[in-house]
Amino acid sequence: MNRIVGGAYAAVEAARSSSRPTALDYISNVFTSFIELHGDRRGGDDPSLVGGLALLDGCPVTVLAIEKGHTARQRQARNFGSVHPEGYRKALRLMRQAQKFARPVVCLVDTAGAGCGLADEQHGIGQAIAENLTELAGLSVPVISVIIGEGGSGGALGLALADQVWILEGAYYSVISPEGCAQILWKDPAKASEAAACLHLTARDALDLGVADRIIPETDFGKKPFYDSLREALSEEIQNLRKEPGLSDKRYARFRRF
Amino acid sequence: MALLHFLKPANALEAGGRDHLPVQSDAMEPELTCPECRRSTPVSRLQSRYMVCPCGYHFRMNARQRIRMAVDAGTFREAFADIVGNNPLAFPGYPEKLETARAASRENEAVICGTGKIGGHPCALFFMEPGFMMGSMGTAVGERITRTFELAYEKGLPVVGFTVSGGARMQEGLLSLMQMAKVSAAVRRHADAGLLYIAVLTDPTTGGVTASFAMEADITLAEPGATIGFAGKRIVEQTTGKRLPKGFQKAETVEEEGFIDRIVSRQQLKTTLVMLLAMHPAGGERT
Numbered sequence A: 001m002n003r004i005v006g007g008a009y010a011a012v013e014a015a016r017s018s019s020r021p022t023a024l025d026y027i028s029n030v031f032t033s034f035i036e037l038h039g040d041r042r043g044g045d046d047p048s049l050v051g052g053l054a055l056l057d058g059c060p061v062t063v064l065a066i067e068k069g070h071t072a073r074q075r076q077a078r079n080f081g082s083v084h085p086e087g088y089r090k091a092l093r094l095m096r097q098a099q100k101f102a103r104p105v106v107c108l109v110d111t112a113g114a115g116c117g118l119a120d121e122q123h124g125i126g127q128a129i130a131e132n133l134t135e136l137a138g139l140s141v142p143v144i145s146v147i148i149g150e151g152g153s154g155g156a157l158g159l160a161l162a163d164q165v166w167i168l169e170g171a172y173y174s175v176i177s178p179e180g181c182a183q184i185l186w187k188d189p190a191k192a193s194e195a196a197a198c199l200h201l202t203a204r205d206a207l208d209l210g211v212a213d214r215i216i217p218e219t220d221f222g223k224k225p226f227y228d229s230l231r232e233a234l235s236e237e238i239q240n241l242r243k244e245p246g247l248s249d250k251r252y253a254r255f256r257r258f
Numbered sequence B: 001m002a003l004l005h006f007l008k009p010a011n012a013l014e015a016g017g018r019d020h021l022p023v024q025s026d027a028m029e030p031e032l033t034c035p036e037c038r039r040s041t042p043v044s045r046l047q048s049r050y051m052v053c054p055c056g057y058h059f060r061m062n063a064r065q066r067i068r069m070a071v072d073a074g075t076f077r078e079a080f081a082d083i084v085g086n087n088p089l090a091f092p093g094y095p096e097k098l099e100t101a102r103a104a105s106r107e108n109e110a111v112i113c114g115t116g117k118i119g120g121h122p123c124a125l126f127f128m129e130p131g132f133m134m135g136s137m138g139t140a141v142g143e144r145i146t147r148t149f150e151l152a153y154e155k156g157l158p159v160v161g162f163t164v165s166g167g168a169r170m171q172e173g174l175l176s177l178m179q180m181a182k183v184s185a186a187v188r189r190h191a192d193a194g195l196l197y198i199a200v201l202t203d204p205t206t207g208g209v210t211a212s213f214a215m216e217a218d219i220t221l222a223e224p225g226a227t228i229g230f231a232g233k234r235i236v237e238q239t240t241g242k243r244l245p246k247g248f249q250k251a252e253t254v255e256e257e258g259f260i261d262r263i264v265s266r267q268q269l270k271t272t273l274v275m276l277l278a279m280h281p282a283g284g285e286r287t
């Protein structure tokens, strides 16, 4: 039992590690010709959400990625990957652009949770996520979301209402942080490891629950073969999805089963 | 006439939850003390005025009371009541919590759905229940609300929904999170058919419900004084590192910030709904 308890929380701690590859590492190694596009056209640009165009095996795609940064300074600048409403609205703008140009969307998710500062509330963080959910639900282009580290609650879901949801072997996906859960249930954030085990948040759990479609192994993690095989998998899946008519209906059915 | 149908259900929680339990006055009639003006008012008097204090403070209401307040008498047909939550992740203590919630609220889940008429306009309806784990959203809640939107889509009906929720139900883990996606997809499909969705945000509407269907309506109304937000106050305070401004996450502030169309008191609510429904002739524009 103790081993299992340690297991789930150990996975969370590993997923949070600043030494893990972040979204920008994936962008530069999986894609080519990345061109970052800034701004939500509503008055802001959120560095925690990196959006733009890139080539995946020569095909143009829209990339929406949550970037945490590696160094303390980078992490501060990226708000530790907690996306502000401006970031979700930048993503929304680029989703609509992807739809216009019939371009597939690849989302890289890595967040402990959406931004929870005063300005985030004042600028409608809940509304921003909600609007992304209805937007993603209606897209007729392929959408693949890969949870590369932390899949923290609504902040992650705001980029993960996708045709295919993949999760890295060492990533997690959860409705609430284990600490938050422990605080609410037992008024004791120190019981986070018990909470983690109860929440069924590991990559394996996500797959078993049907929340994730595929686990991406971390063989040669962060090295060329790892990125090469991810590129191959993404490219192949996008080809498959492109052949399927009625993607938004299939996406509806995918989430309908929960 | 509407007032006659506004009867008191036998439910201690209806009066607003733990914060405002009825106190016995000398006359032995239960009273409620208003947290705004500190005045005590007999519960029977409050019930005849939609649980609104003479000062305007809105006490919490349960879902059945809201149905009586908003829906034409005798027209509500409850649906999907057989969909109930179990314990999909074998979460410790959850079955006991469900038992307690069922006993306390006399409801079997945290939302009541169905069809009914508002001012003669047929609608699909949902009413979240604060007495049931503070309206938390698990698979049963998500499924009932999704089916409500699907029913409305099939029959070409508008949806009127009352939200009150602490957010996603953590005891159902990722399956609760997926409800946000599932309901949102159903909202989108209903919207694409040109059908109207009116959300009425009541105290409190937070977390995953705010980040999904509470904020996806064509017209978003809110009750005065309702707390509406995403993250909990404590978390925002910790993140911000200073005291939160007055009126933080209050409906009036959220309206100023641009995320609510209109704050409507309970006395005005039904009239407002009827006017809005009348301006959206049934069917809409199918795409």
Ligand SMILES: [Zn+2]
Pocket: B034, B035, B036, B037, B038, B039, B053, B054, B055, B056, B057
């Ligand atoms: Zn008062």
